[in-house]
Amino acid sequence: MELRASRIPGVVSLAQGVPSFDTPEPIKRAAIEAIEKGKVAKYSLSPGLLELREVIAHNLEKENKFYDFEEEVIVTAGSIEAITATMLAILSPGDEVLIPDPTYTSYQPAIKVAGGVPVFVPLDEKKHWAFDIAELEKRITPKTKALLFCNPNNPTGTIFTRNQLHAVAQLAIKHNFYILSDEVYKDFVFEENGGSTSTGRSNLQRLYSLAQMRGIRDRLIYIFSFSKAYAMTGWRIAYLATHHDLAKKILGVHDALVTCAPVVSQYAALAALEMADEELAKYHAIYKNRRDLICRRLDKLKNIFEYQKPDSAYFVFPRIKEDILQKITPSGGSKEFAIELLEKAKVATVPGSAFGPVGENHIRMCFGRSEEDINLAFDRMEKFFSK
Amino acid sequence: MKPFFKKIVQFYLKLFTKIILWRKKPFIIAVAGTTNKTTVKEYILKFLREKYGEQEVRGNPRSYNTEIGLPLAILYLESGESSFWKWWKILIQAKLRALFSRKFPSKLVLELGVEKKGDMEYLLEMVRPTWAVVTNIEGSYSDAESNLDEIFEEMKLLAEKLPKNGKLILNFDDERVRELADFSKTEKISYGFSDGAEARTTNLKTTVQGQTFDFSFRDKHESVEIKKYGRHNVYAWMIAKIVKEVM
Numbered sequence: 005m006e007l008r009a010s011r012i013p014g015v016v017s018l019a020q021g022v023p024s025f026d027t028p029e030p031i032k033r034a035a036i037e038a039i040e041k042g043k044v045a046k047y048s049l050s051p052g053l054l055e056l057r058e059v060i061a062h063n064l065e066k067e068n069k070f071y072d073f074e075e076e077v078i079v080t081a082g083s084i085e086a087i088t089a090t091m092l093a094i095l096s097p098g099d100e101v102l103i104p105d106p107t108y109t110s111y112q113p114a115i116k117v118a119g120g121v122p123v124f125v126p127l128d129e130k131k132h133w134a135f136d137i138a139e140l141e142k143r144i145t146p147k148t149k150a151l152l153f154c155n156p157n158n159p160t161g162t163i164f165t166r167n168q169l170h171a172v173a174q175l176a177i178k179h180n181f182y183i184l185s186d187e188v189y190k191d192f193v194f195e196e197n198g199g200s201t202s203t204g205r206s207n208l209q210r211l212y213s214l215a216q217m218r219g220i221r222d223r224l225i226y227i228f229s230f231s232k233a234y235a236m237t238g239w240r241i242a243y244l245a246t247h248h249d250l251a252k253k254i255l256g257v258h259d260a261l262v263t264c265a266p267v268v269s270q271y272a273a274l275a276a277l278e279m280a281d282e283e284l285a286k287y288h289a290i291y292k293n294r295r296d297l298i299c300r301r302l303d304k305l306k307n308i309f310e311y312q313k314p315d316s317a318y319f320v321f322p323r324i325k326e327d328i329l330q331k332i333t334p335s336g337g338s339k340e341f342a343i344e345l346l347e348k349a350k351v352a353t354v355p356g357s358a359f360g361p362v363g364e365n366h367i368r369m370c371f372g373r374s375e376e377d378i379n380l381a382f383d384r385m386e387k388f389f390s391k
Numbered sequence: 392m393k394p395f396f397k398k399i400v401q402f403y404l405k406l407f408t409k410i411i412l413w414r415k416k417p418f419i420i421a422v423a424g425t426t427n428k429t430t431v432k433e434y435i436l437k438f439l440r441e442k443y444g445e446q447e448v449r450g451n452p453r454s455y456n457t458e459i460g461l462p463l464a465i466l467y468l469e470s471g472e473s474s475f476w477k478w479w480k481i482l483i484q485a486k487l488r489a490l491f492s493r494k495f496p497s498k499l500v501l502e503l504g505v506e507k508k509g510d511m512e513y514l515l516e517m518v519r520p521t522w523a524v525v526t527n528i529e530g531s532y533s534d535a536e537s538n539l540d541e542i543f544e545e546m547k548l549l550a551e552k553l554p555k556n557g558k559l560i561l562n563f564d565d566e567r568v569r570e571l572a573d574f575s576k577t578e579k580i581s582y583g584f585s586d587g588a589e590a591r592t593t594n595l596k597t598t599v600q601g602q603t604f605d606f607s608f609r610d611k612h613e614s615v616e617i618k619k620y621g622r623h624n625v626y627a628w629m630i631a632k633i634v635k636e637v638m
Contacts (some may be wrong), residue, residue, distance in 0.1 A: 046533070047532065047533040072623070074621055074623060086439045216598050234537075278454045
């Protein structure tokens, strides 16, 4: 959709899930300094610079996640490399991987690259996009090797509560499968609920993570990316943390895929963790305002959309009302609806079907964009729907 | 920060740090090495605070361990980052603290961050530790690093500059660190997993809840359980235990 949108002049895009900011200055300065000091031209150790892994482990410790930085933390070229390397390390051809429906679109290809089979587990929209644990268990077979999910969830912006996560963990123990918990939006939690607690640091809420449960550390792969939190999508830098036995297997694949994560980006990541707290808090406040803005604008289009208010991340995933969908695209679904919006209202969104079958009849809107863009997009949509 | 202004800030911060350390004469434990300094420092702080109380012991935050960070930590000030005006304010505060501050901890546990030749000399012009710990000398790159020999020279300087009544606590498992013992007149205490270490850990086991191990030091033996993973945490525990026992 983004590509299609780029061919149409004057389109406002709420499609691509990237931050509207540039990388914070302290991070850029640290990267430049590392280049100038001649520290980035060589391969680092395959799991990453020791000092970066040490700081990662310290930061995780502050969130009650305990890992050995020498043997249990691997710095990767973005979170998708962490996921793909893990899939290649744990899957045999035909193994099944459970993924929520709807979920991040790139999970399916990562599973398929490793010869795995993605199996959708429908989320319950009426329960704020929660896991239906009975439905989840029904889909577990002897071939089930892992559950891969993001929390907060993309595209819904919702959080899986502590109780749901504990139920998922119990299933993983009972049926012996791995859990990949992709927490790239963990720093953008706006609501205190069963899935988060206050950090005591500014207004940030802390997401409850399965990585805090010691009892499943041998089957949990925790993934975090610097892309969204620190506006570093282009730097391709992330990390995973897991039990040392599993980390050893994943490291072999990671080494074969990329040797090591880009060293300049590793120094940038180090600076992000050490110096960019203020920026993180600033982005959090801005995204919260944008979330409130987009919800207010959606409330004005009550006859067109209904939606679950996002608790986190920068996505909202409204359902298109049946009669409206029929009126705008009599024979189509969310894809045709999104194309109509793009071509007639010049607003780019992502059709919900891209995120799984349950996503059909929805569209994803990203409020990572500026308030100006959000307002312009909704002005155009209001005009379009009033016709 | 512009290089010229940085030099001015560095000069005054160093001066004010020397003044406050001269006035207050705290007992300084330096923690040096390529990694694991922060964990070691935190364990030492924890153990010493148990023994002497919260107010009596202070450490520097991890990123405050170089030519500008270290004086800021000693003077208990935040960084001015890239703001010219913030730095002027900091220099004024630094002067006031150096000359007039009353409360100051009696013990400082300071990470010394060393990257290249000359760094240690600069830091030692500012702080004179009585005790020093060296964690390791390891590389972050996949090929052999000549830089590690440079780091060794810096650690050697630290070992040489310790007073005769001081202590040098060395990682016996790291060959380079072990060699440092030859360059210091002070009392040496070695720690590690290897046979021959004066303070030694054996029977290390990882459990769901953390790690268990047996620790022996000067005729004392104990079984220990910590709720953290990785050998670096065991090293940190050993060092802190030595410091607490010997002090």
